[in-house]
Amino acid sequence: MPEAQTAPSFGRYRDAVMLGAGGMGAVYRAVDPSLDRFVAIKVLTQREPxxxxxxRREAQVLAKIMHPSIIQIYEIVGSDEDESDPYIVMEYFEGKPLDALIKKGTLPAAQVVNILRQTAEGLKKAHANNVIHRDIKPANIMVADGGDVKILDFGIAKLRDAKKDLTGNTVLGTPYYMSPEQAMGQPIDARTDIYSLGITAFHLLTGKKPFEAKSKVDVMLMQVKTPLPSILEFVPCDVRVVQVVEKMCAKKQSDRYQNCDELIEGLDALPRSLGGRQKETETTQPDMPKVPKASPKASTPPIATPARASAKDRTSSRPSNRPSSRPDVRKPAALLGGNRLVVIGASAGLAVVVIVILAAVLLRGGKSANSGTWRVPSRGWVAAGPPAPSLKMVQQAGGYGNCVFSSKALERGKEDEGTVRNTFSYTEPIYG
Incomplete structure (x- = not known):
């Protein structure tokens, strides 16, 4: 019969319960009887120097930083002469790491923005103490049920620049979240942590890592060379949140937020509905609308054709507060006496004819002379490739009426010129 495993002893700390273990060590929750509180005890089981x-560096780094978003250290126990494993006693935080949360599904943009802001506040404090974390990733950020955030694991934090090359085994960090300069062994600074936090945000919003490959070196090369995929390719997201994340993940350090103050300012500029600090206004841009699926038999509403109105109706519908810079068209008409309505009616009729001609040119003539407008099918329209913009980006911008599409996208109805037009509704079905 196997012997029961003896519970570890941690000095005055009692009732130790293992929370997790890995190749490097284990983490326990214990009770500090003198202060009647829970503590977390991180034990190192690897005795290599x-x-x-x-x-020890992690304990020293944490001792330098006091911030609500960073786990606080209470003491480190153990020395080279001790036979028992060394351990760090630190603040106990009841929460879940982000890598566990993301397994259940993507997080809402507002929650991600809240996590980014709190993490940026903690990193700002670390950077002020010349500490670069170097391993920001979902597994090293915990979130409580109430939304509070804690940054974990400063074990590979640096007080000076890294000097390792891309292929060296001693490049520290996690390739999936590693900045380009970190992967290449170039000098690192606060912008390195901002990049890793941006990649983390991408993962939380989309449920996917932006760069994946078979080997770590390949992933690191992708961090250096491969453009960041668009978040909108995976999930609907407010374009302003997308822009913040993309700036965080810029390949060049000079193109990112230069420090956590700038990042926090960018996050605070978002509306409150997205986790920012700005009040909602009528001009606040909503999330990208979801286009409802129409039944196959549903027909597209026809384009409204300008109707010929009577001279009386046209006269009564004119606004009374015309700009002073425009000539008063009533004065020449007054000189004509009884022919006034005839002149006005003839002018309005001519304007309607011009509008009809222009519409016919746009609808039947394909691409305009200045290449500014392209035909699209009246039903079942598809998004074209370059130079046409991304359909999702156009939709995010607030509609389709001013889109530019390639004439090559016209697959349905191209034989019947009457089925093409240049304006359409966002409620119509999307293909492609």
Whole structure:
């Protein structure tokens, strides 16, 4: 019969319960009887000198930083002469790491923005103490049920620039979230953590890592060379949140937010509905609308054709507060006496004819002379490739009426010129 495993002893700390374990060590929850509170105890089971040094560095780094978004350290116990494993006693935080949450599904944009802001506040404090985390990722950020955030694992934090090359085994960090300069062994700074936090945001919003490959080196090369995919390719998202994340993940350090203050300012500029600090206004742009699916038999509403109105109706519908810069068209008419309505009616009729001619040119003539407008099918229209813009980006911008589409996208109805037009509703079905 196997012997029961003896519970570990941690000095004055009692009732230790293991919360998790890995190749480097384990984490326990215990009770500090003198203060009647829970504490977290991180134990190092690897006794190699390099791991012990990293373990001590984490304790030293955490001791320098006091911030609500960073786990606080209470003490480190153990020395080279001790036979027992060294351990760090730190603040106990009841929450879940983001890598566990993302397995259940993507997070709403407002929740992601809240996580970004709190994490940026904690990193701002670390950077002010010349500490670069270097391993920001979902597994190293915990969130409580109430929304509070804690940054974990400063074990590979640096107080000076890294000097390792791309292929070296000692490049520290996680390739999926590693900045280009970090992967190439170039000097790192606060913008390195901002990049990793941006990749983390991308993962939380889409449920996918932006760069994946078979080997770590390939992933690191993608961080350096491959453009960031658009979040809108995976999920609907407010374009302003997309812009913040894309700036965080810029390949060039100079194109990112230069520090956490700038990042926080960008996050606060978002409306409150997205986790920002700005009040909602009528001009606040909503999330990208979801286009409802129409039944196959549903027909597209016809384009309204200008109707010929009577001279009396046209006269009564004119606004009374015309701009002063425009000539008063009533004065020449007054000189004509009884022929006034005839002149007005003839002018309005001519304008209607011109409008009808222009519409016919746009609808039947294909691409205009200045290449500004392209034909699209009246039903079952599809988004074209370059130079036409992304259909989702156009939709995000607030409609379809001023879109530019390639004439090559016209697959349905191209034989019947009457089925093409240049304006259409966002409620219509999308193909492609």
């Amino acid at each position: 390099k791991y012990i040094e990293r373990f």
